[in-house]
Amino acid sequence: MDEMLDQFLIEGRELVAQASDDFARLLRYPQDAAAIDSAFRAIHTLKGSVAIFALAPAERVLHAAEDVLERARKGSTRLDRETVTALVACLDAVDRWIDRIEAGGKLGGDADRSAAELVRLLPGNDADAPSEAEQPPEWLTSLMTREAATLSGASETLVAFRYVPDADCFFRGDDPFAIVAGIPDLITLAILPGGGGWPELQAIEPFTCFSVLEGVSAAALDQVKAAFRLVPDQVMLHPLAAPAEQDPDNGREKAAATLRVAAARVDALGERLSELIVAVNAFAPLAAQADRVDAALAASIRAAQVDLEQATSDLHRGVASVRLVPLAPTLRRLPRLVREIAASLQKQVEFSMAGEGLEVDKEIADGLFEPLLHLVRNALDHGIEAAERRQELGKPAVGRLALSAGREGDAVIVTLSDDGSGIDPARICEVAVARGLLSAEDAEALSESAALRLIFAPGFSTAGAVTDVSGRGVGMDAVLSAVERMRGHIDIDSRLGSGTRFRMRLPVNALTTRLLVVAVGTDRYGVALDQVVETVRIDSRSLMPVGEGLACVLRGRTVPVLSLAALLGLADVPAPATRLLVTRSGGERVALKVDGFAERIDALVRPPDGMLAAVRGVSGSTVTSDGGVLLVLNLPELAA
Structure with missing residues (x-):
């Protein structure tokens, strides 16, 4: 992707997110001066950004929105909920256009019509769509495209000009180049052919001017006009929007404090760090070998290992901190999507977000949007009732959907809750049996929490018809898959008639994984520690037959016991003492028999x-300190 376009997409989305936050506050407090001022700056800067790329419909919409906010800033008009709602619609359209630019490089054929409709929604803009004369002229569009790299670095108000000297100007004593040289603060100039292009050399008339001069000045409009005062009829001028005002010192501080680094470089650094960790781990067996030869040498090796482990640990924390990104860019599209989906379902929904400033590993931030979108669709379609139904139930007509993110120890907790109809476990079991996902006997034996988790089964859906929102049976299973790819876990808490809460628990650090190495026969496997509830050792006589399987009692609860060897297709060797690794599958605890527990290691799992x-x-693999390959198991999938 073009570097400048890439920068525009990043900054454009940040500005959309800022304006969206401001509009959300203005919907509650329409006269909040700080929110009005902040929204104006964001819209003003965004307008300048889209102008660089000659996105005329977006520029026209943002210009109209800026006018409304400018009048509100000056106190000449008062914002109301209807006006702020129209401003939100304008911002949503620009947000969609930014997505289209990234996906296909253009806005789409309906952009001009949509822009005209949005402008008419705003007070003081009831006239028909702007005339062709009000549109940015073609010469300006070409100039801004041609000089985009230069204009993107400008921080002041600019004036673009197109000077078309009269063909006989030389006979009148005019010197076009001298006139242009008199323009103060000239930052770019292009000499272009007039008419149909540059003439052939033999056809050139030396006393006829056939050139066109286009350029940009950083001087004020009046100063540029003054430079052309003798030829005003031969010049077209067009002011270009300046970025929003900011404190110069603050701007320099931010520039010095922020460095954009390509994600691939950070990923490569993480891989090199993983190789370093493997090398450091090799010191322990090396020291054990040295013990048999020279105890002093072994002690020196262990001392060097300690120093290297400390340096590696510090480096690991540094790289992990570089990979931290705020959740806000990932979540920025959700408010718009909630509005659009709710409107398509003819439902009224108030959506709130908290904790979007939380910093998480970039891998988690990148992977979080997909499951959240499915959860939001599910909540709006199946959870929150229509306004009429809510009123019949004694609920407010407007449903509530809330998203929050926070830290809990070494985990990131993301919660989505609604105050809708809730999930009926009996209905879920009934649909699952009807669709052949389980037998009636198995459904009867399920606990309430296990019944709720049936919604994650592939192909499961309670929708009676396929719509644009749901009913295709590809939603909630995608949520579970996405969460498990991030080594996370998702829980459901639902109360019939009161609402549903989905709680995702995700690792803070996705750079390396803390693994427990377990023995199964003569083989070794890695298990992510965040999938391990506990490890225990019990007498084999404590295992009790239950149905066709085994179970044991742990902490007063009966837990099913499975053989990890059997799950991997290996022979299960009986032993007088049983080592159990307890994990969760389908929301329930499951114990897996293993033959032994080995070391714990930090590793990059590919x-x-x-x-x-x-x-x-199998969730991946990693390299051990002796150069071998260790398979890393996905316990919830194996135990399902």
Whole structure:
């Protein structure tokens, strides 16, 4: 992607997010002066950004929105809820256009019509769509495209000009180049052919001017006009929007404090760090070998290992901090999507977000939007009732959907809750049986929490018809898959008639994974520690037959016991003492028999590829200190 366009997409979305936050406050407090001022600055800066790329419909909409906010700033008009709602619609359109620019490089054929309709929604803009004369002229569009790199770095008000000297100007004593040289603060100039292009050399008439001069000045409009005072009929001038005002010192401080680094470079640094961790881990067996030869040498090796481990740990924390990004860019599209989906379902919904400033690993931020979008669709379609139904139930006509994010120890907790109809476990079991996902006997034996988790089964849906929002059976299973790809866990808490809460628990650090190495026969496997509830050792006589399987009692609760060897297709060797690794699958605790527990290591787990990608229950692989390959297991998938 073009570097300047990439920068525009990043900054444009940040400005959209800022304006969206301001409009959300103005919907509650329409006369909040600070929010009006902040929204004006964001819209003003965004207008200048889209002008650089000659996105005329977006510029026209933002200009109209800026006018409304400017009048509100000066106190000449008062904002009301209807006006702020129209401003939100304008911002949503620009947000969609930015997405289109990223996806296809253009706004789409309906952009001009949509812009005209949006402008008419704003007070003081009831006239028909702007005339062709009011549109940015073609010469200006070409100039801004041609000089985009230069204009993007400007921080002051600019004036573009197009000077078309009369063909006989030389006979009158005019010197076009001398006139242009008199323009103060000239920052760019292009000499272009007039008419149909540059003439052939033999056809040139030396006393006829056939050039056109286009350029940009950083001087004030009056100063540029003064430079052309003798030829005003041969000049077209067009002011260009300046970025929003900011404190110069603050701007310099931000520029010095922020450095944009390509994500691929950070990923490469993380991989090198993983290789360093593997090398450091190799010191322990090396010291053990040295013990048999020279105890002093072994002690020196261990001392060097401690120093290297400390330096590696510091480096790990540094790289992990570089990978931290705020959640806001990931979540910025959700308010617009909630409004659009709710409108398509003819429902009234108030959406709130908290904790979007929380910083998480970029891998988590990148992977979070997909499951959240599915959860939002599910809540709006299946959860929150229509206004009439809510009123019949004694609820407010406007439904509530809330998203929050926060830290809990070494985990990121993301919660989405609604005050809708809730989930009926009995109805879920009934649909699952009807669709052949489980038998009636198995459904009867399910706990309420296990019944709720049936919504994550592939192909499960309670929708009676396929719509643009749901009913395709590809929603909630995608949520579970996405969360598990991020080594996370999702819980459901629902009360029939009161609402539903989805709680995702995700790792803070996605750079490396803390693994517990377990033995199964003569083989070793890695298990992510965040999938391990506890490890226990019990007498084999404590295992009780239950149905066709085994179970044991742990902390007063009966827990099913499965053989990890059998799940991996290996022979299960009986032993007098049983080592159990307790995990969660389908929201319930499950104990897995293993033959032993080994060391705990920090490792970069690479996702499975090739033939390994088709193996059930394998989440990836890593390299051990002796150069071997360790398969990392996905316990919830194996135990399902």
